[in-house]
Amino acid sequence: MHSDPAVPVVQIQALVKRYGPKTAVDGLDLVARAGITAVLGPNGAGKTTTVETCEGYRRPDAGTVRVLGLDPVRQAARLRPRIGVMLQSGGVYSGARADEMLRHVAKLHAHPLDVDALIERLGLGSCGRTSYRRLSGGQQQRLALAMAVVGRPELVFLDEPTAGLDPQARRATWELVRELREDGVSVILTTHHMDEAEQLADDVAIVDAGKVIAQGSPERLCRGGAENTLRFSGRPGLDVASLLKALPSGSSAAEIVPGSYRVTGDVGPQLLATVTSWCAQHGVMPERIAVERHTLEDVFLELTGKELRA
Amino acid sequence: MTATGTYSPRPGAAPLGRMIAAQAALETRMLLRNGEQLLLTVVIPTLLLVLFSTVDIVDTGEGKAVDFLAPGVLALAVMSTAFTGQAIATGFERRYGVLKRLAASPLPRWGLMTAKSLSVLVTEVLQIALLTVIALALGWSPRGNPVAVFLLLVLGTAAFSGLGLLMAGTLKAEATLAAANLVFLLLLVGGGVVVPLDKFPEAARSVLELLPISALSGGLRDVLQHGAGMPWGELAVLTAWAVAGLAAAGRFFRWE
Numbered sequence: 001m002h003s004d005p006a007v008p009v010v011q012i013q014a015l016v017k018r019y020g021p022k023t024a025v026d027g028l029d030l031v032a033r034a035g036i037t038a039v040l041g042p043n044g045a046g047k048t049t050t051v052e053t054c055e056g057y058r059r060p061d062a063g064t065v066r067v068l069g070l071d072p073v074r075q076a077a078r079l080r081p082r083i084g085v086m087l088q089s090g091g092v093y094s095g096a097r098a099d100e101m102l103r104h105v106a107k108l109h110a111h112p113l114d115v116d117a118l119i120e121r122l123g124l125g126s127c128g129r130t131s132y133r134r135l136s137g138g139q140q141q142r143l144a145l146a147m148a149v150v151g152r153p154e155l156v157f158l159d160e161p162t163a164g165l166d167p168q169a170r171r172a173t174w175e176l177v178r179e180l181r182e183d184g185v186s187v188i189l190t191t192h193h194m195d196e197a198e199q200l201a202d203d204v205a206i207v208d209a210g211k212v213i214a215q216g217s218p219e220r221l222c223r224g225g226a227e228n229t230l231r232f233s234g235r236p237g238l239d240v241a242s243l244l245k246a247l248p249s250g251s252s253a254a255e256i257v258p259g260s261y262r263v264t265g266d267v268g269p270q271l272l273a274t275v276t277s278w279c280a281q282h283g284v285m286p287e288r289i290a291v292e293r294h295t296l297e298d299v300f301l302e303l304t305g306k307e308l309r310a
Numbered sequence: 311m312t313a314t315g316t317y318s319p320r321p322g323a324a325p326l327g328r329m330i331a332a333q334a335a336l337e338t339r340m341l342l343r344n345g346e347q348l349l350l351t352v353v354i355p356t357l358l359l360v361l362f363s364t365v366d367i368v369d370t371g372e373g374k375a376v377d378f379l380a381p382g383v384l385a386l387a388v389m390s391t392a393f394t395g396q397a398i399a400t401g402f403e404r405r406y407g408v409l410k411r412l413a414a415s416p417l418p419r420w421g422l423m424t425a426k427s428l429s430v431l432v433t434e435v436l437q438i439a440l441l442t443v444i445a446l447a448l449g450w451s452p453r454g455n456p457v458a459v460f461l462l463l464v465l466g467t468a469a470f471s472g473l474g475l476l477m478a479g480t481l482k483a484e485a486t487l488a489a490a491n492l493v494f495l496l497l498l499v500g501g502g503v504v505v506p507l508d509k510f511p512e513a514a515r516s517v518l519e520l521l522p523i524s525a526l527s528g529g530l531r532d533v534l535q536h537g538a539g540m541p542w543g544e545l546a547v548l549t550a551w552a553v554a555g556l557a558a559a560g561r562f563f564r565w566e
Contacts (some may be wrong), residue, residue: 046388055414057566077418081323085414090407091339100336107332108415110322147411154319301372 007069008033009155009186010054015063017049024049026210027063036177036187038197040296041207047190048088050207051157054188055085068155081109084148084156091144092199098127098135102150121177122146138169145173149180156180158189162196174200182294194296196285198222204296208304221292228267230275232286233260239282246278247271267291323416330550333417333425338432341395350390350494351390351437354379359383359441362504363448370504373535380445381530382503389501389523392430392470394494400426400478401486405541409565423475430467438463445456454533458540462533466526472555473522479563496524502531522551 010032017025025046039047039206052058053065056072056079065072070079092101099119100261106112119125122142127135135143141164158177162170177187177200191197197204198218205215214221234259243263244253251265263275272291279286323329330346341347363376403409412422442450474486477486499505501523507515518524529544 049461057413058408080414082319082321083414085411087407087411091411092406093336093408094402094406095340095343096336101340104332104336105415108324108329108417110324111320114318149317151416152317152320154321180317181314183317183319185319268529 005278008066009068010037010188011064011066012054015050015053015065016061017046017058017059019052022068024209025053028207028211030205030212030215032186032188032203032205034184034186036181036189036200037201037203038198038201039188039190039204039205039207040192040194040300041190042192045207046210047192047207048159051159051188051190055083055157056080058132059128075263079153082154084151084153086144086156086158086161088150088159089140089144091147092132094133095131097129097131098124098139101132101143102146105147106150111152113150113152115150118150120147123172137164138166141165142173147183149176153185155186155188158187160190160192162193164292170196194300198296205268206296206300208300208302213303214299215248218296221296221299228264228294229292230267230272230290231292232261232263232279232289233276234279234284234286235259238284242282243278246274248274267293313404324413326418326421329417330421330428331471333412333422334428335431335455337399337429339427341399341429341433343561344399347395347399351387351433352394352440353442355383355387355390355437356444358504359444360385360448363445368415368505369509374449374451376445376448376450377452377535378506379440379504380450381534383441383445384438384463385466385501385523385527385530386498387441388434388466388505388526389470389497390494391433391437392467394490395433395473395474396426396430396471397474397477397490398487400475401481401483401490404478404565405483407566413565427467427471430471434463434467445566452534455539458538459530461545462529462541462548464525465545465552466522469522469526469548469551469555472552472559475559475563476555479559479565497521500524502527520547522548525551 008031010030012030013030015025015028016023028046028050030050039050041047049058053060054067054072056076059073067079068082099115101117102119106115122145124139124142124146127139128297132140132143141161145158145161148158161177162173165173174196177189180187201218203215204218204221205212207213236255238255238261240253240255240261243249247263247265248271249254251263251271253261253263256262263271265271276286335519359379362379366375410493413419474490477490481489500510500518501521502518503523507518507524510518517530525547529541532538532541532544
């Protein structure tokens with residue numbers, strides 16, 4: 001069973017959600033299609049509130065939310081079996097064992113995954129008879145992830161799925177998320193890690209102060225802003241004008257400080273080859289050559305004027 | 311997109327009955343595995359029954375001490391599971407996001423509450439079986455109408471469940487833990503469980519008799535010790551508590 005690819009998996013229009021005097025989500029629009037969508041933003045941007053509204057936990061103060069075409073509050077009974085949910089933390093009986101809880105969630109679904117295979121896949125077998133409260137943070141995270149996918153949902157919501165994980169565990173989680181996509185499961189994940197969004201997502205929605213301020217594929221978002229940069233060191237006083245002539249139009253070249261050069265433009269393999277062959281023709285050994293790609297971090301900085309990990 | 315991958319979507323809720331049965335089984339296992347809960351639901355009632363039946367500490371009036379004590383301890387067992395145990399467990403489930411996570415599962419909220427009630431009833435059956443065997447070994451000779459006993463136990467369970475869930479769904483988990491244990495202790499002493507209510511001054515007694523624990527212990531004693539018919543007064547008190555408690559819990563319970 002697949003969702004109709006023409007229907008967005010999540011469609012949010014002008015969502016407003018307030019907690020007392022505080023406005024957590026302030027007129028947020030978001031359309032997420034099949035694939036992996038990352039909701040990226042700093043802590044307090046409204047990511048979790050947005051996702052929890054999609055999961056039916058929060059009632060919008062204004063605006064509309066549709067998940068797989070359904071209203072998450074009024075049509076919750078029809079929606080719940082079709083989605084998988086990973087909360088930011090908790091969600092498990094403190095005295096339950098990992099396999100016991102996972103088997104239980106599996107029993108609430110009609111066609112669950114093979115629990116033993118999933119335990120194996122996520123390395124939860126080593127938890128043995130340990131109760132949830134004594135598991136490591138990473139094991140608790142992986143169990144929560146397993147609980148989100150065990151019911152074979154069409155759409156999975158992962159709230160900060162790799163928060164607090166070591167690099168190896170993060171990569172294992174990313175791998176599973178990619179496998180989900182390959183098998184036709186859509187994923188909405190929140191993160192404040194740029195690299196996670198860049199590595200994983202087909203589509204990134206950057207959220208700040210309760211609004212989506214930019215959305216697109218990581219490549220498109222990174223291309224959108226300032227140009228990429230190539231830097232190299234060489235002997236001081238090179239003929240920059242001659243270098244510029246060799247470069248495609250739209251590029252720039254400058255000696256920033258004596259012996260340190262910067263080239264900007266459409267920095268790709270071709271431009272790199274042009275620069276190095278120019279150096280070869282002029283008997284210059286370019287040292288410490290570096291390509292600085294424009295990252296989501298830069299995009300975020302340009303859009304909001306602040307660092308993401310403040 | 312392939313249609314045959316490991317994770318290919320195939321969503322669907324399990325049949326409702328199976329979900330509720332699975333949930334009730336899990337809740338019961340969690341309860342029986344928890345040492346503090348067992349202390350409350352099994353060890354304390356058993357100790358009180360054995361100790362006070364064999365050692366003459368409290369004047370239990372005419373007749374065998376066990377005939378007075380067994381109904382009171384059964385009432386205590388119901389309170390320990392339906393009220394104290396359920397309040398503490400549910401309070402921490404709320405605190406640790408268990409209720410929240412289950413609310414996103416195919417199990418409807420009323421299904422979760424039904425499962426909790428089933429789990430309480432299963433636990434009570436185990437408690438009552440154990441305490442009955444011990445009481446009989448101590449020479450208990452129960453009398454009276456089993457239907458009246460059944461009604462008292464069910465209404466008592468409903469009354470205590472309402473109050474326990476009200477507490478768990480409104481207070482912080484730590485506050486629930488403290489308050490539920492304190493109430494357990496106070497009602498153990500002042501609810502006619504092991505200390506006859508006629509030991510209290512007249513004025514206090516008329517108030518204490520309106521407590522759900524007093525109505526349950528008194529009603530069970532009327533039937534099991536004195537062979538009374540339907541204890542209508544006690545049943546009415548328990549019904550009032552059940553209606554008020556469950557309505558308030560339904561109105562004020564917060565899932566997060």
